[in-house]
Amino acid sequence: MTLKKYNWVQFAVMAVEIIIINFAIQSKNYLLGACAVLAAVIALNLTRKKVTQVIADERDYQLAGTAARYTLNIITICMAIAIFIAMIWADKDPVFQTVSTVLSFAVMGILFLSGAIHTTLRIIAQQKSGLSAKEILSQNKIIIISLISFIIFFIVGFFISYVDRP
């Protein structure tokens, strides 16, 4: 199968998926939606294996990395502005307090996941290059401490936001 044909299959699967999910939401048949997503993932994976041409190469991965970095930066800035606005409006409507809290945790979650994945990949690469566990630990000490601190702050923040609220 050529890449062009694969792109058309992807487009067709996406179109069918949108129709099925719309129908599933309207008829409140959520199992149908979940099954459709699963079927689409399987169908796309099977089709992908039949493509004889190169789907993505090192240039695409490099671009994807840059796109991910920009996406992360844009989302973080937009969310920070939205959180700030929601906190201002919280005095008028308490709903915005919840909105700001949810957005804050979402941003924290995304940043944490990004940092954790980046660190994990770096440690794997360092392991592959033959560095000892002691060397890896000493090179990533600050990042590991930051991630652990982040988890602690996240849990503490969660309890302050939800558990201690009257």
Place this chain on the structure above:
Amino acid sequence: MKTRIKEFRAKYNLTQDELAQKVGVRRETIVFLEAGKYNPSLKLAHDVAATLKTTIDKLFIF
């Protein structure tokens, strides 16, 4: 960065598509390489040089 990929490709009568398939990248990447608009990884540079039966030094002019 300038490259002599086009010159070597013509020497071995290879199309961009054929070279791309041989080194395992998309044709677009070969286009960018030939135009000197993409810095390849060491592996890709080696693969292209090996496919065109030359060395990295002769293929890429820095």
